Amino acid sequence: MKKIKICAVVASRANYARIKYVLLALKENPDVELQLIVGASTLLYRFGKAIDVIVKDGFNPLRKLYYVIEGETLTTQAKSTGLGIIELSSAFEELQPDAVITVADRFETMATAIAATYQNIPLIHLQGGEVSGNIDDRVRHAITKLADYHFVATEESKKRVIHMGTDPAKVFNFGCPSIDVLTHIDLKIDNQIMKNYGGTGKIDWGKPYVLMMQHPVTTTYGSGYFEVTETLSALKDFTQYQKVVLWPNIDAGTDDISKAIRVFREKNKEDNFSFFRNFSPEDYARILNNCTCAIGNSSSFIREGSFLGTPVVMVGGRQENREHGKNITSCDYQKETMILKIKQQIKHGKYQSETLFGDGNAGKQISKKISVLFIT
Numbered sequence: 001m002k003k004i005k006i007c008a009v010v011a012s013r014a015n016y017a018r019i020k021y022v023l024l025a026l027k028e029n030p031d032v033e034l035q036l037i038v039g040a041s042t043l044l045y046r047f048g049k050a051i052d053v054i055v056k057d058g059f060n061p062l063r064k065l066y067y068v069i070e071g072e073t074l075t076t077q078a079k080s081t082g083l084g085i086i087e088l089s090s091a092f093e094e095l096q097p098d099a100v101i102t103v104a105d106r107f108e109t110m111a112t113a114i115a116a117t118y119q120n121i122p123l124i125h126l127q128g129g130e131v132s133g134n135i136d137d138r139v140r141h142a143i144t145k146l147a148d149y150h151f152v153a154t155e156e157s158k159k160r161v162i163h164m165g166t167d168p169a170k171v172f173n174f175g176c177p178s179i180d181v182l183t184h185i186d187l188k189i190d191n192q193i194m195k196n197y198g199g200t201g202k203i204d205w206g207k208p209y210v211l212m213m214q215h216p217v218t219t220t221y222g223s224g225y226f227e228v229t230e231t232l233s234a235l236k237d238f239t240q241y242q243k244v245v246l247w248p249n250i251d252a253g254t255d256d257i258s259k260a261i262r263v264f265r266e267k268n269k270e271d272n273f274s275f276f277r278n279f280s281p282e283d284y285a286r287i288l289n290n291c292t293c294a295i296g297n298s299s300s301f302i303r304e305g306s307f308l309g310t311p312v313v314m315v316g317g318r319q320e321n322r323e324h325g326k327n328i329t330s331c332d333y334q335k336e337t338m339i340l341k342i343k344q345q346i347k348h349g350k351y352q353s354e355t356l357f358g359d360g361n362a363g364k365q366i367s368k369k370i371s372v373l374f375i376t
């Protein structure tokens with residue numbers, strides 16, 4: 001029997017973490033020929049060059065597509081979307097997939113959705129139906145309307161996708177595939193496990209640390225420098241803890257955030273901060289699981305954080321309306337408020353694990369359902 005060709009597009013480090021176990025299941029599925037396209041920030045060193053992790057995990061990308069325009073402004077973000085449509089359209093024409101699978105709500109995902117739709121290629125969308133607090137909502141819902149099949153992460157998301165007029169028979173909730181990462185590894189952390197990550201600064205992974213990851217917010221473009229400086233300044237108050245800071249994603253405004261991190265790093269070299277570009281999904285899971293507290297605006301704090309019970313301080317409006325577990329407390333960008341919230345979360349300690357975003361078995365279920373959809 002002829003295999004169904006499923007083309008997956010991975011365009012950021014977060015994309016890969018969320019779709020990795022779907023890719024693994026598709027790769028092992030005897031009904032499927034997996035076609036992997038890797039593009040955008042996954043190819044760039046300054047955003048962690050996630051393609052190195054992807055290849056190390058045993059995947060063989062059939063196409064490597066460069067479509068990020070330098071500058072990371074609102075204009076270059078729009079232009080990168082357009083360039084992504086051009087590059088992906090050519091790749092799809094050459095590969096002739098039976099379906100394209102994409103994830104979440106970024107501008108690269110929009111490019112994938114448009115390129116597939118205009119070539120009459122069925123589109124499979126992961127993590128539709130969610131709401132947050134910025135432009136991602138509009139992008140995510142637009143992709144939902146373009147998509148043919150939907151693998152959502154929560155029951156509320158499923159209801160929203162159906163409410164948008166989608167055939168309920170094409171909407172499936174097996175949970176978020178990023179939770180799969182947490183259930184397939186030993187989550188302990190030590191210096192031996194993390195020895196291959198250089199970063200800037202020194203850290204002993206066996207001692208307490210606070211984790212920070214803060215991305216730009218498109219709808220408050222231009223405020224990133226102030227926002228991140230406030231967060232870093234708040235962390236400086238916690239002298240008894242190591243601080244682990246991850247580089248932001250590629251969204252418009254990332255240059256402001258990167259500049260704020262670099263300026264702070266140069267002025268505070270003795271304050272026990274360490275800075276990193278990227279980790280494998282498994283090692284990031286270990287870091288999130290073992291931190292004393294996390295602060296920032298990453299959706300991973302909500303998804304994986306709820307399952308792990310990690311105490312989180314969510315700052316600003318990037319995730320304002322997203323479903324979340326009891327591990328989340330929110331605040332604005334004021335330093336003193338952040339300090340108070342971090343202290344409260346540290347005092348509370350670990351929360352009980354919640355399965356709001358699934359129980360860690362999404363990848364295989366999604367792969368199996370794709371077989372059913374495209375073979376029958």
